[in-house]
Amino acid sequence: xxxxxxxxxxxxxxxxxxxxxxxxxxxxxxxxxxxxxxxxxxxxxxxxxxxxxxxxxxxxxxxxxxxxxxxxxxxxxxxxxxxxxxxxxxxxxxxxxxxxxxxxxxxxxxxxxxxxxxxxxxxxxxxxxxxxxxxxxxxxxxxxxxxxxxxxxxxxxxxxxxxxxxxxxxxxxxxxxxxxxxxxxxxxxxxxxxxxxxxxxxxxxxxxxxxxxxxxxxxxxxxxxxxxxxxxxxxxxxxxxxxxxxxxxxxxxxxxxxxxxxxxxxxxxxxxxxxxxxxxxxxxxxxxxxxxxxxxxxxxxxxxxxxxxxxxxxxxxxxxxxxxxxxxxxxxxxxxxxxxxxxxxxxxxxxxxxxxxxxxxxxxxxxxxxxxxxxxxxxxxxxxxxxxxxxxxxxxxxxxxxxxxxxxxxxxxxxxxxxxxxxxxxxxxxxxxxxxxxxxxxxxxxxxxxxxxxxxxxxxxxxxxxxxxxxxxxxxxxxxxxxxxxxxxxxxxxxxxxxxxxxxxxxxxxxxxxxxxxxxxxxxxxxxxxxxxxxxxxxxxxxxxxxxxxxxxxxxxxxxxxxxxxxxxxxxxxxxxxxxxxxxxxxxxxxxxxxxxxxxxxxxxxxxxxxxxxxxxxxxxxxxxxxxxxxxxxxxxxxxxxxxxxxxxxxxxxxxxxxxxxxxxxxxxxxxxxxxxxxxxxxxxxxxxxxxxxxxxxxxxxxxxxxxxxxxxxxxxxxxxxxxxxxxxxxxxxxxxxxxxxxxxxxxxxxxxxxxxxxxxxxxxxxxxxxxxxxxxxxxxxxxxxxxxxxxxxxxxxxxxxxxxxxxxxxxxxxxxxxxxxxxxxxxxxxxxxxxxxxxxxxxxxxxxx
RNA sequence: GCGAAAGUGGCGGAACUGGCAGACGCGCCGGACUUAGGAUCCGGUGACCGAAAGGUCAUUGGGGGUUCGACUCCCCCCUUUCGCACCA
Numbered sequence: 016x017x018x019x020x021x022x023x024x025x026x027x028x029x030x031x032x033x034x035x036x037x038x039x040x041x042x043x044x045x046x047x048x049x050x051x052x053x054x055x056x057x058x059x060x061x062x063x064x065x066x067x068x069x070x071x072x073x074x075x076x077x078x079x080x081x082x083x084x085x086x087x088x089x090x091x092x093x094x095x096x097x098x099x100x101x102x103x104x105x106x107x108x109x110x111x112x113x114x115x116x117x118x119x120x121x122x123x124x125x126x127x128x129x130x131x132x133x134x135x136x137x138x139x140x141x142x143x144x145x146x147x148x149x150x151x152x153x154x155x156x157x158x159x160x161x162x163x164x165x166x167x168x169x170x171x172x173x174x175x176x177x178x179x180x181x182x183x184x185x186x187x188x189x190x191x192x193x194x195x196x197x198x199x200x201x202x203x204x205x206x207x208x209x210x211x212x213x214x215x216x217x218x219x220x221x222x223x224x225x226x227x228x229x230x231x232x233x234x235x236x237x238x239x240x241x242x243x244x245x246x247x248x249x250x251x252x253x254x255x256x257x258x259x260x261x262x263x264x265x266x267x268x269x270x271x272x273x274x275x276x277x278x279x280x281x282x283x284x285x286x287x288x289x290x291x292x293x294x295x296x297x298x299x300x301x302x303x304x305x306x307x308x309x310x311x312x313x314x315x316x317x318x319x320x321x322x323x324x325x326x327x328x329x330x331x332x333x334x335x336x337x338x339x340x341x342x343x344x345x346x347x348x349x350x351x352x353x354x355x356x357x358x359x360x361x362x363x364x365x366x367x368x369x370x371x372x373x374x375x376x377x378x379x380x381x382x383x384x385x386x387x388x389x390x391x392x393x394x395x396x397x398x399x400x401x402x403x404x405x406x407x408x409x410x411x412x413x414x415x416x417x418x419x420x421x422x423x424x425x426x427x428x429x430x431x432x433x434x435x436x437x438x439x440x441x442x443x444x445x446x447x448x449x450x451x452x453x454x455x456x457x458x459x460x461x462x463x464x465x466x467x468x469x470x471x472x473x474x475x476x477x478x479x480x481x482x483x484x485x486x487x488x489x490x491x492x493x494x495x496x497x498x499x500x501x502x503x504x505x506x507x508x509x510x511x512x513x514x515x516x517x518x519x520x521x522x523x524x525x526x527x528x529x530x531x532x533x534x535x536x537x538x539x540x541x542x543x544x545x546x547x548x549x550x551x552x553x554x555x556x557x558x559x560x561x562x563x564x565x566x567x568x569x570x571x572x573x574x575x576x577x578x579x580x581x582x583x584x585x586x587x588x589x590x591x592x593x594x595x596x597x598x599x600x601x602x603x604x605x606x607x608x609x610x611x612x613x614x615x616x617x618x619x620x621x622x623x624x625x626x627x628x629x630x631x632x633x634x635x636x637x638x639x640x641x642x643x644x645x646x647x648x649x650x651x652x653x654x655x656x657x658x659x660x661x662x663x664x665x666x667x668x669x670x671x672x673x674x675x676x677x678x679x680x681x682x683x684x685x686x687x688x689x690x691x692x693x694x695x696x697x698x699x700x701x702x703x704x705x706x707x708x709x710x711x712x713x714x715x716x717x718x719x720x721x722x723x724x725x726x727x728x729x730x731x732x733x734x735x736x737x738x739x740x741x742x743x744x745x746x747x748x749x750x751x752x753x754x755x756x757x758x759x760x761x762x763x764x765x766x767x768x769x770x771x772x773x774x775x776x777x778x779x780x781x782x783x784x785x786x787x788x789x790x791x792x793x794x795x796x797x798x799x800x801x802x803x804x805x806x807x808x809x810x811x812x813x814x815x816x817x818x819x820x821x822x823x824x825x826x827x828x829x830x831x832x833x834x835x836x837x838x839x840x841x842x843x844x845x846x847x848x849x850x851x852x853x854x855x856x857x858x859x860x861x862x863x864x865x
Numbered sequence: 866g867c868g869a870a871a872g873u874g875g876c877g878g879a880a881c882u883g884g885c886a887g888a889c890g891c892g893c894c895g896g897a898c899u900u901a902g903g904a905u906c907c908g909g910u911g912a913c914c915g916a917a918a919g920g921u922c923a924u925u926g927g928g929g930g931u932u933c934g935a936c937u938c939c940c941c942c943c944u945u946u947c948g949c950a951c952c953a
Contacts, residue, residue: 351952712889808885862933
């Protein structure tokens with residue numbers, strides 16, 4: 016009977032569905048395991064890149080289930096977002112229709128892959144029974160000042176016509192479409208993620224099962240730097256003096272005696288005031304505007320040449336007492352620190368470049384710890400390392416470290432500054448001027464101001480009818496029935512907020528909803544989230560290293576502080592899987608290089624596809640798709656199939672005792688050894704390591720060994736076609752049958768996470784009922800796996816010159832004697848004196864030096 | 866520029882704590898079976914010698930070092946990928 020994957024796969028997928036094989040409930044008696052792959056954006060069609068991610072999780076889930084864990088393995092849809100709305104504009108469908116159709120299609124694709132999902136827990140974030148809890152949480156955050164509204168300059172994508180969070184600006188472009196980002200002034204809702212900045216940063220140290228790379232990215236993203244704010248008073252007036260000082264942020268207050276100018280960002284509020292107070296405000300503004308209009312992206316990434324212009328005003332260096340000029344500089348960022356910096360050209364590269372260009376004074380105030388004070392005349396670049404202070408009055412001779420402390424203390428004493436911690440991380444702007452998202456549940460009442468919607472009035476349902484203009488004004492604002500509401504506080508008229516939430520809100524807590532997905536009284540029951548959480552194994556793309564993974568860590572803390580979950584971190588272990596490329600490029604519709612899993616299933620079956628994507632490379636690595644590789648995986652499965660087909664009648668059924676150590680001949684002992692060694696290797700490769708590729712190769716080796724075993728002369732169970740051929744009536748030794756049964760069954764069980772359909776079918780044909788999913792993982796017996804004879808290589812001067820075959824456990828002394836007696840060894844040693852002889856690691860190898 | 870990771874046959878990759886480099890698969894070559902095979906099975910696949918057993922040499926980006934022994938550890942260099950990129 017040939018291997019025909021399609022019928023088998025259909026049969027078992029149906030069986031799993033009807034028996035609800037992967038549905039679970041909390042069971043305190045068993046260890047839990049929460050296995051999750053990043054849920055999918057329903058873009059239309061799953062491609063093999065998705066398949067790879069889901070396979071990694073499914074292999075882990077199925078293996079853990081067999082190893083006795085209560086495994087939660089759910090799936091859902093990150094269903095709000097722009098493409099649905101764009102599709103609606105383009106093809107005149109409703110975003111909901113488009114989304115739900117895509118979900119239906121992709122769900123079918125995933126089901127044809129035989130992934131062991133608890134489908135009853137499926138969620139879609141675009142449905143009110145999900146997003147109402149976004150709204151609920153938003154209100155809780157509002158009550159705690161974790162959600163607030165302010166007018167601010169925001170990142171704007173002209174193509175998507177919406178605001179972007181800082182995290183969503185990648186290389187100055189939109190994370191989704193790459194269009195260069197511009198700015199706008201808008202009233203926006205923000206989540207105060209910065210309240211958790213320290214905690215998010217400190218806890219990174221405890222995430223020891225996350226990829227180092229992701230942690231580094233998060234550390235950089237949070238970007239904590241310790242420094243000081245110092246206020247520089249304005250110097251006497253050309254015209255009218257301003258009382259407000261200029262506050263700068265610096266991490267190098269130790270160099271403040273060298274601050275010979277102060278730089279303002281073009282957007283700094285003081286700049287406009289200086290313009291007003293200047294002799295020629297128009298000319299002043301023109302100069303500033305030249306910088307402001309410079310390409311924002313280029314300015315941010317330092318591609319633009321450093322330029323500035325003198326405001327004509329001066330400020331007093333509070334430590335030297337000198338009046339120093341105030342310049343506007345295009346490279347100073349308004350959004351970082353205070354938007355103003357002190358210029359210390361001797362010790363900062365940018366300031367040095369700027370000072371040289373505009374001929375500003377340079378004052379050295381730090382010398383190297385073991386060298387002389389640099390001579391300004393001979394300097395060709397700034398000396399930015401820490402050192403020892405000079406030309407710094409009473410602080411001379413202090414190290415930079417000590418000086419930072421002393422100078423900060425002095426600033427505090429004089430009331431002109433204080434130590435501070437500055438983060439790169441900004442609060443998360445979540446307002447989006449688009450339709451297809453969660454309505455922000457807020458009312459604006461003329462009398463009462465900003466009023467949150469009452470819990471009992473949730474959800475604020477997204478209206479079905481809306482104009483999708485794509486023009487950048489919120490579509491919801493065009494719907495009077497939506498906008499006009501009653502303020503529940505005063506009963507007067509109120510307007511609804513018409514922006515929707517960033518879809519990253521949806522994905523920041525969905526893993527908790529999976530713990531209790533049908534709950535319509537609360538987001539989830541705390542006890543359930545606490546039973547299942549945190550996610551033990553989470554796999555997905557590296558592109559979420561900062562966005563999704565940092566927001567989720569933030570939300571988990573918010574839920575914790577609401578008393579909803581008993582954990583700080585959402586994900587115990589994170590695996591970032593490599594992408595699937597074709598012709599060296601990411602698969603995408605526009606490039607026309609998408610491999611549709613359904614085509615592959617049609618040709619080779621889901622099991623072959625599953626084996627291929629797990630075998631071809633380690634999960635973290637990128638892979639290049641090849642059809643030949645997939646065929647190879649199919650061949651392997653067909654080989655397993657033929658093997659089991661050939662031996663099935665011999666080994667199926669009860670009454671075959673488990674093999675024991677005694678009475679086995681050499682080939683039988685060898686096979687048992689291989690079986691148990693394979694169990695050990697595969698088990699360790701899957702848990703705790705997730706080396707799926709080497710686990711598959713271990714199984715391949717076992718199959719090769721089984722072919723050899725069955726094909727030994729005289730066996731009746733030869734699998735080679737045309738040689739079935741042992742003399743009629745040959746009956747195998749009962750020991751042979753027992754050993755073979757053990758090997759084949761272990762093989763089928765261990766193959767089942769990779770090729771579940773075929774394995775179930777073979778398991779059934781081997782006479783078992785109840786299904787593999789409910790069968791225990793094979794146990795490894797170290798005694799059996801132990802080799803009886805070992806081959807010990809003998810090295811002479813580092814090169815292997817002989818191999819000794821000796822019984823396991825031969826003593827070191829005996830090995831030395833045997834090695835020296837070996838003919839090959841003697842040939843190489845000849846009459847050279849032996850300098851040293853070493854037996855390593857309990858008889859693994861003999862090393863002779865002559 | 867800064868930081869991190871990586872570099873192994875024709876290709877994907879393996880080698881766990883420093884101990885037989887190249888497992889497993891793809892591809893290729895040969896053979897068996899066959900009317901036929903792009904199916905299947907067996908064997909080979911760094912170079913050279915040999916019919917074979919076997920032998921000799923080379924070898925993990927390059928150079929140096931530590932060690933009885935280095936893909937693995939240390940130093941320098943080269944290349945690639947990724948991340949950050951005027952953050953004061």
